[in-house]
Amino acid sequence: MRAPVRALAGITAAGALVAAIALPSPAAEADKHTTAGAAAAKWLAGELTDGTLPGFMGADWGLTIDALFALSATGRPEVTAVADAIDAGGAGYYTFPIDANTTAWIGGATAKTLAAAVTAGRDPKNFTGRDIRQATLDLIAPDGDVKGQLRSKNTGNDGSNTFDQALAVLGLARSGGVPPDAAVFLVKQQCPAGGFRLGGSFAEGSVTCTDDSAIDPDSTGMAVQALLEADKNGIAGAKAAADKGAAYLARTQRADGSFGGSGPTVGSNANSTGLAGQALAVSGNTTAANRAADWVLAHQLSTQNAGKATGELGAIAYNKESLDDAVANAVDGRIPDLQRDQWRRTAAQALLTLAKLPLTHKPVEPGPGPDPVDPPSETSVPSSSSSAPPPSSSPSQSSSTQPGTSSSAGLAAAPQNTTGSSQQKKLAQTGAPVTEFAVGGVVLVAAGVGLLFAGRRRSLR
Secondary structure (H helix, E strand, O other): HHHHHHHHHHHHHHHHHHHHHHOOOOOOOOHHHHHHHHHHHHHHHHHEEOOEEEEOOOHHHHHHHHHHHHHHHHHOOOOOHHHHHHHOOHHHHEEEOOOOOOEOOOHHHHHHHHHHHHHHOOOOOOOOOOOOHHHHHOOOOOOOOOOOOOOOOOOOOOEEEEEHHHHOOOOHHHHOOOOOOHHHHHHHOOOOOOOOOOOOOOOOOOOOOHHHHHOOOOHHHHHHHHHHHHHHHOOOOOHHHHHHHHHHHHOOOOOOOOOOOOOHHEEEEEEHHHHHHHHHOOOHHHHHHHHHHHHHHOOOOOOOOOOOOOOHHEEEEEHHHHHHHHHOOOOEEOOOHHHHHHHHHHHHHHHHHHHOOOOOOOOOOOOOOOOOOOOOOOOEOOOOOOOOHHHHHOOOOOOOOOOOOOOOOOOOOOOOOOOOOOOOOOOOOOOOOOOOOOOOOOOOOOOOOOOOOOOOOOOEE
């Protein structure tokens, strides 16, 4: 009987050895993704001009801040130049004079600039020429149905969305503490299944999400990360809401590891996968995070798959169609100029799932080296509308009639922006609302021109 036992033991050992060879170790997965993230960051850094990324009318400050997040997460040295550029020229991104007596403040852009300051290790009390932390605090509604919401001021469209709220919570949590009401309002955007809606302007009685069809995976990824930071500030209930959001992402991840957004971005894409994958990584959902990172890696141009796009190694495609088009149709090794904006926006968000660091954080150790070849006291947050999410959910937004109630204290007039155009059209980008204003003699009136808000994040199709 001993011989068969020994033989069985040998077979078992051999099987284990084969399994060990077949399955990559967590360290190998991390190294693969880190290398890919470094390559994407190198490509993105090559797109900078004087520390900024271009838009259609000068520097695109929202996209430049996205690049700051990405370059910081991968330890790129260009972070200093990018932060310097934002500090010098970015004030007009979030605030501008309407007339001699009135100044407009854009909530999401203000919060995003605060997040940029803390990411770059700059003083949030003196960034872009003002106390950007206090400016963000002054835009938090002090009372009413929208108490705790980040609100724009004098823009004609005061409601900020869940992206904006998450950026405010992140920036405030990492610069001296987040007001509990701001975290509470963010939790209210969590739908019964655990995902978060994009939100924005809320009709009376709909400040809390009760409809799972409103869930937006991108907003969920942002909210999860923001609430994890709020938890570090000692806000009770923030971690539970973040964990529930992360569980929703893990449960609804597509079979190939990807994510899509909502509405026109519902198809699998690298922006949504980057944000969701980053949230999965920092919330401890390692297997799901690695699957998301693998999907992004498969859409990155490399020496093995670049085809005609040999001059774009490290760039990440928005989706398979964009990848195939670049491989087949790049000219002289380059993606055509009219398509580069999409690739820049994609790289800035997609590589976040490769870096696996929380948004606004940077590596503790020095960066990847040479370019790669290829708290306040504990405060309770109410639980979201359902404590037991259903096993699945099918991933409107109502307009707000609630006037803004945020304080104007501490909001000073913006200095003149001398770097690029401060009033440019910005295509969708992470979390910051987007504004287009003609300069020179045009007066903004609430019932007239208004603001153009793209409200979200990301890639031009």
